[in-house]
Amino acid sequence: MASVEKCGRDGRTTYQARWRDEQGKQRKKSFTKKADADRHAATVEADKARGTYIEPSKVTVAEYARTWAEARPHRPTTARRTEMMIRLHIEETRLGPRKLADVRPSEVQAWATDRSRVLAPTTLRQAVGLLRSVYGAAVLDRLVASSPVVRIRLPRHERERIVPLSVDQVAALAEAMPERYRAMVLTQAGLGLRIGELLALRVQDVDFLRRTVRIEWQFTQGSKGRRSEPKTPRSRRTIPLPRVVADALAAHLAAHPAAEDGTIFTTQQRAPLGHVYYGHNLMSRAVTGVGLPPGTRSHDLRHHYASVLLAAGESVVAIAERLGHEDASLVLSTYGHLMPDSDDRTRTAIDAAWATVGESCAPDVPRADDRSVSRQAPR
Structure with a gap:
């Protein structure tokens, strides 16, 4: 049980509340008033009984x-x-x-x-x-009773809408790259890969016969060529291999054989490429060379892939699977504005719903396209 003891020091009287924590270690706290010490001791015992006792800690x-x-x-x-x-x-x-x-x-x-x-x-x-x-x-861990990180107001932020690269822009970007790395642009744009997945792609991951590509590994930034599992479980996926990518990979491998471990894209010394070298050095020079919008980066090739699939009418769920997203809602929030003919679909949906309303329920108002409507201004 908690107790209160009267103490005197340097001519001053204090009251010390003493108690033992849940590990049996003795604790104490001094007060100038006995009522405060009694109240604290009672609170400690009540918290221990309710299981809400918080051990005093000096950890920062x-x-x-x-x-x-x-x-x-x-x-x-x-x-x-x-x-x-x-x-x-x-x-x-x-x-x-x-x-x-x-x-x-x-x-x-x-x-x-x-x-x-x-x-x-x-x-x-x-x-x-x-x-x-x-x-x-x-x-x-019962170091604090509650979190102070509540109702934090942050500056308003509107995420800019993605404007995907066109096919012509991607083709121009590939052409501006050094010959050894042109296929990387076409592969990333044609498969929608993350940069780490592109860099870690191996010959054994590409099935030219069945026209599929299996994403099993990635290179993280600073990994120095050590492969690791993809970002999420859904990131391990099989992607259809388009002919344009298959042709680009075949031509690349014929001119630049893969490394001993099967890595497709390598340096002239046949070492794995790094994120910075491909994603910043090579990409920035090519972007500037063809006059693409400032800030265009390799990830925009992934946006291009998603936009092409949306324009072709591919389902949001299928696109999420191709991109390796955990949730299809991310595709909607990121690319929803790119869905084709959304205005026409909105008009059609509303008109179809109201078409069920009987003619007797509709007001006797001339249609907008009725040529017999008098153009005379009302008196």
Whole structure:
């Protein structure tokens, strides 16, 4: 049971509440008034009885964030990104050295507002999501009673609509690449691959007879040619092999044989290509050379793939499977504005629904196309 003892020091009288935590370790806290000490002791015992007791802790936000991150089963790329986020946007801010239990919602809001001045809207949301996850774990570990990451207002952000590259633009981009790497553009645009999936593609993944491509591996940034499993379980997929891609791959392999492990796209030394070399160095020069919109990157070839399938009437679910998305709703939110003839379908749907209304229910109003309607202005 918690108890209160009267203590005297330097001529001052204090009252010390003492109790044992759930691990049996003795705890204490001093108060200047006996009533406050009694109230705290009673609260501790009540919290222990309800199972809501929170053990006082001196661990800081940054310290716990690092502990949380180290315990997560993150992929190497995610682990590096999370470590950088904690170091730059938690540890090196006013929030980092604060004790977990001392942080208030107003402090988190001030932190988010400060970070909005240096982070892009999407990255800011990732940072807030990271802090929310850290505090969620702290609540489960009973280091804090509740999370202060609540009702955080962020700057309004409207995501720009994707304007996909046309077939002519993709063809021009491929032509602007060095001969050894032209097939990479056509392959990424014709299969909708992520850059890591493209770089890790092997000869044994391509079935020219059945005209399919199996995505089994990827190269993550900084992996130095070490293959890892794709981004998500759905990312492991089989994609139909279009003839334009099959012809490009066949011509490429005839001129530039694959590496010993089957890697199709390699450097002149037959080493695996890196993300930066292909996705930034080669791509940026080619984009500038053909005058494509600034900021065009290799991922735009994946957008091109999705837009072509939508224009052809392919289902959203099928496109999600081809792209390796976990949820078809992501296809709708990203590419919904590209769906063809949406205006005509909207008109047809409404007209079809109202066609069931009986003529007797409709007001006796001339149709818009009735040529017998008098053009005389009403008196």
